[in-house]
Every structure is written in C-alpha cells, then in structure tokens.
Amino acid sequence: MRGDSNGTSTRAPKGTAHVVVIGGGLAGCAAATVLAERGIRVTVVERESFLGGRAGAWQDQLADGTPFHMERGFHAFFRHYYNLRALIARVDPTLRCLTPLDDYPLIGPDGWTESFAKLPRRAPLNVMALVWRTPSMKLSDLPAIAVKAVTEMVSFDPEGTYARQDRRTAESYLDSLNFPDRARRMLFDVFAHSFFNPENRYSAGELLAMFHYYFLGNPEGLVFDTAREPFSAVLWAPLQRYLEARGVTFLTETSAVRVEQDGARFAIDIVDRLGRPETLSSDACVLAVTVPALQGLLEASPSLGDEAFRSDVRALEVTLPFVVWRLWLDRPMRPDRAPFAGTCGIGLLDNISIYEKLEGESAAWAQRTGGSIVELHAYGVDDTLDEAEIRRSLMASFHEVYPEAREAKVLEERYLARRDCPAFQPGSHARRPGVDTGIPGLFLAGDFVKLPFPSALMERAVTTGFEAANAIARTLGRHEEPIRTIPRRGLLAPFVPAKWLSTPST
DSSP states (O other): OOSSSOOOOOOOTTSSSEEEEOOHHHHHHHHHHHHHTTTTTEEESSSSSSSSSGOEEEEEEOTOOOOEEESSSSOOOTOOHHHHHHHTTOOOOOOOTTTEEEEOOOGGGGGGOOOOOOOOTTTTHHHHHHHHHOTOGGGGGGGGGHHHHHHHHHTTTTTTHHHHHHHHHHHHHHHHHHHOOIIIIIIHHHHHHHOOOOGSSSSSHHHHHIIIIIIIIIIIOOOEEEEEOOHHIIIHHHHHHHTTTTOOEEEESSSEEEEEETTEEEEEEEEEHHHHHHEEEEEEEEEEHHHHHHHHHHOOOSSSSSSOOOOHHOOBBBSSSSEEEEEEESOOOTTTTTSSEEEEESOOOOEEEEEEGGGGGHHHHHHHHEEEEEEEOSSSOOOOHHHHHHHHHHHHHHHSSSSGGGGOOEEEEEEEOOOBBBBOTTEEEEEEEEOOSSSSSEEEEEEEEOOOOOOOOOHHHHHHHHHHHHHHHHTOOOOOOOOOOSSOOOOHHHHOOHHHOOOOOO
C-alpha cells in the first residue's frame, strides 16, 4: 500500500491540524487520502451507510437469500483517468482489480454498429482512421461537412472554446457539423448522452471539452477497463481500512446540516442516524457533496461566504434523471454479446451491460443458475415520463437489440431512478465555482467543480479532491499530490486564429 512520499504509513499525531471532509464519495475520499498521508487529522462525514457516492455499492440480497452488492450503475475506468488510478493504486498498486475490455461497441437502429477498438491513440490519426473505416459515412459525404465547425473540435482551448461556444447548445453545434444523419447519431449522439445531459440543455463548450478529453486529446484511446468485482470490494472497503490506519475517522449515516466560520476555524453541525447532534471544529473543510446537498448546506449556513459565491452555487443545476435497471434472467445472452455496449436511437436505452462478463460476484451467480445478470441504463430521461413508461421502453429496446432476451424470464430486479448528476447548461461555465471558494480554509470538490484543464466524471471528482487537499497542504507546508492530466489544448489550437473560429452563440 502507498503511504506518504516515502511509502510509509503516517498516522496524524494529536494536536495537528484537523480537516473535516463532508462527503465520502470519490472526491471526499481523494481529499482525505492526500491529507492523511501528510499527517493531517481528517474526519469524513458521510450521510449514507457506505462510501463511494455514485460510484459506491451497498449490500443487498435476492429473494432466496443470496447476498450481492448493488451499485448505481456500471462505470467505465478510462485509461487516462490518471488521478483515479493513482487513488486506486493506494490499495491495489498493480491495478489488478481492473479488467481491460477489447472494444467499446455501439449499436443503433436497423443493425447499425460502430466500434472504437484498434484505433490509433493519437489525433489526428484516430480521427482519420475512424472516418475511413466507419460505416456511418462515405467519402462522398465529406465535402458537405462544415470545416469551421469541425476545426473547432481539434482546436480546443480551455479559455477560447468556452468563450465562443458555452452559450450555445450542444444540439445546435452538432447540427452545424452537417454530418450525415447516421454519422450524427452514431458518432455524436451516443457520446453526448454519455454525460447525462440532453443535447438541447447541454453546453456546446462543455461538449467540445469532452470530445477533446475523451477522444481527440486522449493519448490512451477510448477503450476502457472495468472493475473485476463490486466497487465496495475492490476499492471502498480496502480504502477505508487504508485511511483508518492513517488516523482518518469515518462518520457514516451522519449528515452535515450547517457549516459556519468560527474565527479562523469552522464549526460543522452534524446529526447521526438517531438524530443526535454534535458540532465538529476544524481548521479547514472540504465540501465534497452533490449539487443539491451543497445548496442545502449553504442555505442553512447564512454567514458562510460572500454573495458572489453563494449566488454561483445557487445557479448550479442538476440534469434530468438517469435510470439503472438490473435484471436477473433465467437464461444467458448470446455468447458473442459484448460485456458492455452503447446504444443509440433505440427508445430510451443508452447502454447494456452483461454483469457476469464484468464482475466475479455476478459470474458466480450465473454459473450456479445458468442465468444472466443484465443492466439497462437510460440517461437524461424526460421527467414527465412515469416509471411504467420507462420500463416498457427499456424492455422493448432490450428485446430489439438482444432478441434472445424475449424468451427470458425475469427472476429478480432492481430499479433505480436518481436525479443528482450535475447539469452543464449553456452559459454556465463562467459562473461555475472552482475548488477555491474564496473563503480561507473552505474548498469544493466533486464532478461539477470547475478545473483549469479538461476532466470529467469520476476523474474530475478525484482530481478536485486532490486539488482541495493540495491547497490545504500548501498552507501547512506539506508536499502536494502530483496532478496528471492530458494536454490542455487541441492539436490545432496553436495554429488556428481564434477570430476565424468565432461562431455566434445560439
């Protein structure tokens, strides 16, 4: 296991600085890890009974008493998630807990398919290879494509791109490319929807940042790894042990209800699951919670921060709901089915995961019963639809994509609908708060927090957690955690005049 910079285990001595981290997800635990390794006393407050947030897992059991771990959906561990991998390496130095997938297949209507396997890793070779081999485009389609709009992709610049494109919708930008309908849907719609935000409510600037981060600027390729076992087993249980050995205190099933400055310190009011109140005192505080939880904390803490900061937090939004539907079936899917497949244009369905091909726990159940565990996801679901409508659409799409499932009997199921993923609405980037709140000793961390370089999803959560801890470590004279990321700018950014790229916002 990794400890401090010398590889040793460091327990915070009594009387050292105390930091309270509110939120025990990826962002909060990343912050706690960096702080604890530098001998800083840390208390993590988490309202759930388990760690991990949206990447967490909790104990459940089937009707026959079989225990299993339920999660809030499949997660992809992309190979350029350098900081997330550094966090996992604390408890698994060789990352044996991750399994590489061979492909990232996409399935569309009428038998349409795409693959991201075996593409060159670097731009522009990856783009050229994809365009050359894709069945969604022909060479005769190329003259109609809008050159200026495409150039915007390969000229990503953190300042210029957001300035030009943030107030525009992703839908408007994608329409402006003039790609053939099939290519528009298979190469871009799936990608855009993967960030939970519907195109007509998603910033074009943010979409272009994601194109750069995941594809055009990603030196590791778009194919990813998956966890061999539930997240609780491969990460959260060992990480909790690792941190407790370094003096971290975890207060689970405990909610932070108020945070106030107390001179140069902070007073954090908490309530446990039995309703018992307590006040924690700390030298610094990291707020690593969801957007709704952050807004609730500030509302209950009227003296915390100036009006500009509070207004920026109030302006944050959550996107439309996402749905995770896990099915235990009485028979397997076809042997050639991919462990994970994205879908496009087939009802509400966004992807399908076959869990016995991903996780050992599910594989053991499938081997014992001869069945299959399948998970269906829908992102950015219309909030006017009721659960029955969503279920009907997902099942119909599942049967369309994998016809062998029509004869399968559902033995058990878990259906989750949640609405706590951050929105990246047009025009929101300029006001999005960063790690530094402007309040001495108070920092934000999470997948909604702005960074000065491209990052997203689980990696952004960990990176902002590291950044928050680094800011605290600096004030205490401790060494900082290295932050690794991809190139900030696109391949053509140094050569294309910003004036030429200027596009009216719509």
